[in-house]
Amino acid sequence: MGATSTKQSAIFSASLVLFAERGFDATTIPMIAEGANVGAGTIYRYFKNKESLVNELFQKYVKEFLVCIEKGLLVHRKDFREGFHHIFRGMIQFTVENPRALRFIKTHSQGAFLDEKSLKEYEKLVDLVCDFFREGQQEGAIRTLHVNALIAILFGSFMEVHSLVESQHIILSKELLDELEESLWAAIKQC
Amino acid sequence: MGATSTKQSAIFSASLVLFAERGFDATTIPMIAEGANVGAGTIYRYFKNKESLVNELFQKYVKEFLVCIEKGLLVHRKDFREGFHHIFRGMIQFTVENPRALRFIKTHSQGAFLDEKSLKEYEKLVDLVCDFFREGQQEGAIRTLHVNALIAILFGSFMEVHSLVESQHIILSKELLDELEESLWAAIKQC
Amino acid sequence: MGATSTKQSAIFSASLVLFAERGFDATTIPMIAEGANVGAGTIYRYFKNKESLVNELFQKYVKEFLVCIEKGLLVHRKDFREGFHHIFRGMIQFTVENPRALRFIKTHSQGAFLDEKSLKEYEKLVDLVCDFFREGQQEGAIRTLHVNALIAILFGSFMEVHSLVESQHIILSKELLDELEESLWAAIKQC
Amino acid sequence: MGATSTKQSAIFSASLVLFAERGFDATTIPMIAEGANVGAGTIYRYFKNKESLVNELFQKYVKEFLVCIEKGLLVHRKDFREGFHHIFRGMIQFTVENPRALRFIKTHSQGAFLDEKSLKEYEKLVDLVCDFFREGQQEGAIRTLHVNALIAILFGSFMEVHSLVESQHIILSKELLDELEESLWAAIKQC
């Protein structure tokens, strides 16, 4: 909890903003150093190299995303509509608590620079929701589309809407969230 | 059909594959040259520079995408379910006819390298579907979500599923397409 | 007297020699880097780009040239023969103190890469001598040739002789200088 | 006297203009080709390469310059003032008949691309005037400066004034020429 973690988190913060806005390749180490108010060399005390930094950042936020979704799921398992509500609200909570993180995750989840650990962590996130959907399908509550497709619909839609909110093409409101949840549930539920 | 168009289209093809797979920044001119079986210098006979290349490629495919969607829409306008069917099938047709193009469009549509013409062309695409949705909302056939959100749901989902097909996480089949269409229509329609 | 000024002046020195000998276009950054014993990238820590380097170098030496000529002029203004003597000796002093600088200035003073500041600085140099000549003409001490032509004679001759000295076609001696001064004065003075 | 010599002289003309205005390095083969209204490849039918072209051009104009000066000299040898007059008028004639040639010769006479033949031809030019000056010195008509220095004064001044005329800083007139001749003779003659 000393000066060390302060510097590291400053580097994390600056990286998140820059990676989310400009992408991995277009972000330079000096940019991050300036954003974090540290020397360029200092970054290399905390991270082996630029790839290492992006991977640690990616894993950090994927984990936090996972926690946000997991939290609500554990409680209400029987009712799938309720379960979906918790997943959806967990996603919202994550984007609110970690402003640039979702865009960062989305735009970097296919990057060639991701190492095995990052990919595995990302898969965990997907698997969690997969399991939920699969169970719902067995109970006849959820559409019999390929579970990966269902996840694609859920995440793809959500992230795209999130982009619009961030770029201020859409204004976030309670109504929007409720309608969006309803729309996505309609896409997912067995009719 | 002389050597000219052959070289240029070889450069286009190689660029499309590389940009779609690795992104603009991570793709180098030598990579494109090798993929197109031309010398690096040749690329500069056909395109002013790397940015010019990505913009021309972007406009080309956005235009073709537009054509695919427009085609069906013009016929069946009254029935929105039918209209949606044509949009959806147009999207499918485009992805089948232009294997990497949709992923390229999606991953580059926010790039800082896009010039005004590219942005305008992309906007046309969005506007076309916007208009369709807006009309449907006035007729009470389509959900009253913000039209941009509806588009985000449609395109976001579709592209994400498309990614899964391309990465062979999902196998494309008539059933999948039918169910996906049904699911997305459920997300969009007024219930 | 830190490492900073050492590197920068090494780059300046190497540039001066190379630009003077080969010209701006035929001098490459790697050549300069090798001459200055620095990495090629280091040059870009001190100068924005190659043009910036040549402009800073040009301004530096034109300023020093100006100082050399100005110094003597300020004292003896009434006697034009004496004034000319000081201009001439100032030119000599400059070429002795800054071995390659005069040739560099001469061969680059018409370069398309010169920016406004460089041109203005060069003009100052010309104007100083112009004023001296104009005054001399009004007093009937100096030939009524166009002042620009007088300057052309003075500088053109001087630089050409300087070239011969540098290329060791002529050996520099007190006699040579005295005779040269006499010859140029004869060209300039009203007879 | 067919199409061949037409093309070659078109290439020569275009090269002269471009080399004189932009210099050897800043002039590209495509520029010359466009200026000469020939294909780029055609240039290589008439000249081995770019260096060969500049050397042939240089030799051609140095030779013509030599002829211009030689012509008048052969007649009046005893009177050095008269001899100088012919040299000077020969120089004028050359610049009038070959608009860009003198500037081309001057700005390229130190180029690293000049081959032995070019250097030898240039030396001939210098030697011709050298001999004249040396003879004049022996007769006590010409200043006892190093002959190379005398040539430097003559050519250096002349070329510099010529530059001013070309750049329209000075307007060419009979008076200017007469005064200039007088001034240069004053610089050269034994007083």
Add this chain to the structure above:
DNA sequence: GATGAATGAGACTTCATTCAT
């Protein structure tokens, strides 16, 4: 003979990374 499309060597420049301070 004439052309200009094609090429690749080499120029300028950037930036991840190191290391002396």
Add this chain to the structure above:
DNA sequence: GATGAATGAAGTCTCATTCAT
């Protein structure tokens, strides 16, 4: 531990030269 000056590999782009047409 922190820094940022220094570096050189690698990227973009130009252009002299070749060669199939």
